[in-house]
Amino acid sequence: MPRSSTSRPTTTSRTSVVHGAAMLKVDRSYQHVDPGIVGNVSRLVVSELGGRANTQRRAEQLGHALEGVDPRELSLLIKRLEADGLAFEGAEASFELLVRRHQTGYAPPFRLVDFTVLVEAREGTELRAEATVKVAVDGEVLHTAADGNGPVNALDSALRKALRAFYPGLDAVHLVDYKVRILDGESATAARTRVIIDSSDGVREWSTMGSDTNIIAASCAALTDSIEYAIWKTGAELRRRDERHFTTSHAPATNGNGSPAATSAGQPSSPSKSDEEVA
Incomplete structure (x- = not known):
């Protein structure tokens, strides 16, 4: 019996190498009925159990x-x-970015150079979290800071504060859900964690992830993936240099030895302007 129009469709997933390869050749080989007839959807899942066929087909589906x-x-x-x-x-979304980053000519819209997160608790005061980030975009480096009600919120706020000067379209992007999973419980507080962040721009939703023994590092990886995906999928345009307004210190990007960093074309980037204040 077909599902009600008010119900969300159920997804039939295929993960293994054998299932995926067989489905690519004859989709009826592992499905006794077309899922669409009963209002469901069939898709291949990208995982360590899948092989080349699963990866290629899922990338093409996306x-x-x-x-x-x-x-x-x-x-x-x-x-x-x-x-x-x-x-x-x-x-x-992290899988799509993985594919994009391996395609010829792809240049990331920004690079997180480094970050610091501080959590302070003093007697008689509420817990305070502050994050500082250094972000490289279009030959310029912004160093900014933001407070938050926790370390991840502070880091999210600092990243958005830095990137808003370049990509104003990011104002519509917001976090929908934040999930943490402990992967090796026997390691107790030293366990590796997996962080998944669900984000939305009001039109679409996407999920990104990060994994590390440090929950802040895992969260940072998921956050930067989410923002990079948003810039790509929403077609957020990079502001012209004369339209950018900064409230934080910024300087020309360097390659780590003090000389100007190379752009995606292999040419040195031009120096940035002096510090500006919001008009």
Whole structure:
């Protein structure tokens, strides 16, 4: 019996190498009925159990032709990353970014140079969290700080504060859900964690993830993936240099030895302007 129009469709997932390869050849081989007939959806899942066929087909379903990307190498990379705690099945936005980052000519819209998160608790005062970030965008480096009701909130606020000068469209993006999973409970407080962040721009929702023994580092990875995905998918335009207004210190990007950093074309980036205040 078909599902009610008010019900959410159920997804039938295929994870293993055998299932995925067989489905690519004859989709009826592992499905006794077309899921669409009863209001469901069938899809392949990207995971360490899948192989080249699963990875390639899922990338194509998400609109990526894998031009210049070896599906086998990508599949092996996914296996290594999932062995380190990631799980692309629950965060396909991170999978899409993984594909994009391996495509020829892709340049990330920003780079998190470094960050610091401080949590302070003093007698007679409420707990205070502050994050400072240094972000490189279009040949400029912004160093900014923000407070929050916790370390992850402070880090999120600092990142958005820095990037808002370059990508004003990020104002519409907000966090919907934040989930943490302990991967090796026997390690107690030293356990590796997996963080999944659900975000939305009011039109679409997406999930990104990070994994680390440090929950702040895992959260930072998920946050930066979420923002990078938002910039890409929403088509957020980079402001022209004369339109940018900064309230934090900024300087030309460098390659780590003091000289100007190379742009994506391999040419040195031009120096940034002096500090400005919001008009």
